[in-house]
Each structure stands twice: as C-alpha cells, then as structure tokens.
Amino acid sequence: MDKKVLVTGGSGLVGTYLKDIMPSAIYVSSKDFNLLREDEVKKMFKEIQPNIVIHLAALVGGVHHNIEEPVRYFEENIIMNTFVLKESFNNKVERFTGILSSCIYPDSVTTYPIKEDKLLEGAPHENLFSYSYAKRCLAIQIDMYNKKYNTKYNYLIPCNLYGEFDKFDPIKGHFVGALIEKIIHAKKNKNNSITLFGDGTPYRQFMHAKDVAKLINKMILTDKFYNINIATEENYTVDRIAKIALRVCDAENFQINYDKNKPNGQMRKDIEISKLKKYFPDFQPIKLEDGIKQIFNKRIASI
Amino acid sequence: MDKKVLVTGGSGLVGTYLKDIMPSAIYVSSKDFNLLREDEVKKMFKEIQPNIVIHLAALVGGVHHNIEEPVRYFEENIIMNTFVLKESFNNKVERFTGILSSCIYPDSVTTYPIKEDKLLEGAPHENLFSYSYAKRCLAIQIDMYNKKYNTKYNYLIPCNLYGEFDKFDPIKGHFVGALIEKIIHAKKNKNNSITLFGDGTPYRQFMHAKDVAKLINKMILTDKFYNINIATEENYTVDRIAKIALRVCDAENFQINYDKNKPNGQMRKDIEISKLKKYFPDFQPIKLEDGIKQIFNKRIASI
Structure with missing residues (x-):
C-alpha cells in the first residue's frame, strides 16, 4: 500500500494488535506527541504527513476512574479529538477514522440490539458519562466535516473489547x-x-481487540470507510x-x-451488526x- | 461589590446591556483576546484575575450561517468553552456562569413547556445542530466541574432573545x-x-436581552447561581x-x-420557568x- 497511515494511541489495546497486522503504518503514543497541545498536534502532522489517520488515542479507563475524574474524561477526549480531526483536515488527510465505543449510545433504547441511528436518542449511562459524551461528540464532529467538506471520514463503534494487552x-x-x-x-x-x-x-457482548485491528486493516485495504457498529453475535x-x-x-x-x-x-447494551455483515461479509470474528x-x-x- | 467580574462576549446582544447595568465589570471581546487560543485565554486570566466569570462569548449566527458552517459552530464553541472554563477553574474563579440557549434542548419532548431536566433526552433541532450540541456540552462540562470539585458554577438557558443590538x-x-x-x-x-x-x-417565546442582563446582575448580587431556564410567559x-x-x-x-x-x-419550543420564578420572585420581564x-x-x- 502506498498510502501513509498514522495511528494515534498506538500502544493501546487495539493499536498493539494493529502493529502486527499493518507494520508499515506509523504508530504514535503519548510519549511521542502530547495530543492535548495544539502545537504538538500540528508538529505531528507536519513531521508525518499522513494520507490516512486512524485515531485510537483516548483517555480510557474503568468505571471507578471514570466516576473519579469526570472533568478529565470529557475535556481531554474532546480536546484531543478536536485537534487531531482539525489538523487531519488542514493537512489534507484523505481518510480519518475515529474508533468510538458502544457506551456512546443512549443508556436505554426502545429496541435492541442498538442500531447506528439511535446515537442521539438519549443520554449515555452515568458510569462512563463524560467519556461517552466526548466520544459521541467525535461522531458528530466527523459527520459535520463530511457534511461541510464532502470528506470521507468515518467512525467505527465497537462493543466491549478484550485482549492480551488489556489491564x-x-x-x-x-x-x-x-x-x-x-x-x-x-x-x-x-x-x-x-x-x-x-x-x-x-x-454483555465482547469482541477481541485483534478483530478490531483486522477490520481497520480491511477497511483501509478495501477503502470502505463507513460509520458502523462492530461486534460479534455472541451476546x-x-x-x-x-x-x-x-x-x-x-x-x-x-x-x-x-x-x-x-x-x-x-x-x-448489545449493538446491531447488519451493516458490518453487509460491508465485510467474509469477516469471521474470534469466538x-x-x-x-x-x-x-x-x-x-x-x- | 468587591468581586472582580469578567464578562466574555462583552460586545454582544446581552453584553452591551450588561455594560450599562454592571459598569464596574471588565468586558472583553474578540478584539481583546482570541478565546480560540489557549495561550491567549491563559493571558486573559493572568491579566484580569477575576473572581466571577460571565461567559457570553460564542460563535452565534442565524440558521443560514449555521447550516453553512457546521464545523466552525461546533469546534469554535467547544474549544472556547473548554479553555475559558478550564482556566476559570485553574485561576480559582469562584463563580462561573455559562449563558446557553433553549435550542440546546431536544427537538421534541413529551411535555411542554420544556423543563430543565429534559436536556439530554434527544437531539437538538437540525437547523442549529452544531451550535446547540456544543452549547449543550458546556452544560455537561459545568456539571462535571461541580461534581468533581464542588464548585458553584452554573448556566442560564434563555429562550429566543431580541434587543437593540441584534442584527x-x-x-x-x-x-x-x-x-x-x-x-x-x-x-x-x-x-x-x-x-x-x-x-x-x-x-415562539421571546425575551428582551436587557432582561437577561438584569438577571445576571441579580444573580451576582444575591449569589444565586442556579441552572435555570429564563424566559417570559409570553409564548x-x-x-x-x-x-x-x-x-x-x-x-x-x-x-x-x-x-x-x-x-x-x-x-x-417554549421553556418552563417555575425555577426562575422561585429564585427571582420579584423579577418583572419587559412585555x-x-x-x-x-x-x-x-x-x-x-x-
């Protein structure tokens, strides 16, 4: 592949698997650039000049830490997302993918599993409220870029994840x-x-983080940048x-x-995956x- | 009053009335500080050292411009709000008030007039979607500060406004x-x-912008920093x-x-004002x- 791919949050749960699957991409973590600082985000884009950005970086943590630090979970995520998305656009990035989480959906919806179009129908569950709302805003921000600039930016909404590199x-x-x-x-x-x-x-619906990495790779190889839920059918x-x-x-x-x-x-809180199956029919998740x-x-x- | 009050958006519809009512406050506009830049926001707080912040500054515009510029209405408002709120806290500001708008409420709710607790029940109307969502986030951010730090920060949610200094x-x-x-x-x-x-x-429910200014002044004088709808009963x-x-x-x-x-x-889209009447019983809006x-x-x- 001749496109330069930048992956933020490269040392996280998904990023670590992605390194094996897409070794040619450039992986950055908080040790390389502080994404909470606009000047560092600008510097990152100037140095790397990516064509594709996979934005995995986020302040993530368990329920306990989320309840302890509601300000940080909202502010740090919203600032980081805004800077990375804005500089992606300013630097003519062709594809930007935000990796969200099913916790951004309303705490309760009328029909399950939850479809992609239910995103704005109510408030997320209180446990991860700040994190969820900031991540939901990234979906909105991506939608706005596509609306305004006809970009092909997208987001994937995975169910709960697990993997070797979990806490x-x-x-x-x-x-x-x-x-x-x-x-x-x-x-x-x-x-x-x-x-x-x-x-x-x-x-509960769990997906192996390696499967998310595989789907990101498939998405790039097939140029199928859609806004979709990603999960297994094991609920x-x-x-x-x-x-x-x-x-x-x-x-x-x-x-x-x-x-x-x-x-x-x-x-x-299981999510519906008919779009995933439609766009990636040969995808076989790990049981x-x-x-x-x-x-x-x-x-x-x-x- | 011995408290130093900083008013952002000082040259806007509400700010201009506030200057007459609270001449001792410090009014800043985009000519003084660019609130989209973190360094300028930090500089503003260092120079002014306020005890109270009334945050009126926002990218505001009519429906047409909102539909044209969805990215700017979201990003500029969320960045400005985040920086000003964060630096208020970092600089030990005792009271922070965000002035929001009734457009942040869901496009449709089950019972009217709309009460304060309906804020997160659905998506705002599409016309001002980006602006509304960013402003709604300010309510969430203020709630998070109060939860985490026991601050007495608040927001007022006015209905549609009019006034001499309108466009x-x-x-x-x-x-x-x-x-x-x-x-x-x-x-x-x-x-x-x-x-x-x-x-x-x-x-439609319209309030004179001078009444918003009067209420802000009353709020400060009586130290009644609550999250309330503000409107008249003329719907x-x-x-x-x-x-x-x-x-x-x-x-x-x-x-x-x-x-x-x-x-x-x-x-x-009329909003309910029983809290306004409870906390400010002698307030008489302009007909x-x-x-x-x-x-x-x-x-x-x-x-």
Missing part, C-alpha cells in the same frame, strides 16, 4: 481481563471459587461468560459467587471461548 | 429584529404589507407576534403575507409589545 487488574480492569485474572488468582491460592459483581444476569449473560471462561481455563468445577450488593450496570483460552494460556505462561 | 437584517437577522426591519422597510417604500416565512402558526404564535409588532409600530392596517414554501421550523415598541422607536430615530 489485567481484578478490580480496575475490564470484565473479561478481570475475569481471567480472578481465575488465575483463585488457582494460585488453591481457592475453588471466584466472585463477580451483581447477579450475573446482565448481557451472553455475565453468568454464561463466566462459565465459558471457567470451562476453557480448566476450572469447570469452580463456584461463581455473586456479590449482589454491587450494581449490575446496564442490563443489556469468545477461543479468545479467552488463548489469553489465559499466555497469561499463565508469562507468570 | 437588523431582514434575511439573516433573528425573528423579532427582522420583523421590525421589515415593517420599517415597508413604511419607507409605502408598501402596506410584510412577508413572513412559514404559515404563522408556530409558537405566542408567529402570527400573534407579527400583529403585536404591527400594532405598536403604527402599522395595524398592514397585511401579513405568509410564504408557505418556507419552513415553519419547530412548532413550539414583548413594550420591547418591540421601544426598539422600533430607536431604529426610526436613528435612520
């Missing part, structure tokens, strides 16, 4: 990473049970996901305790059980 | 200003009719407003033609007919 913290981590970590801890301590928050009934209850994880981690006999004093969070097994094996081998 | 352009101006101008033009040309867009049936159809204007402008016999090929816009008459007389005298 493996039993408290602060994302659900799948934390779940694997809890199983490993239990095994180490010869404990035959794990404890999860809530009662296990909410539905399972927390309890079912935990049982899958126990099975593939050789812990089938473990007991799952539910701490019902902790909130369930949203009961469902949840295979993804969990592979990560578990790597974690076990590394400790 | 008096029969095409690009806001409705009341344009209406007065059409009557003056018709008189000059010995023409006994005026033409309005749509069919005259949509309801009238376009046809009724036009007839009021014709009567007080000595043009009662003029005919009103409706250009039904032009859109009506939203059928109603629409008195406001129009006064502006008409000044315009006639000046041409």
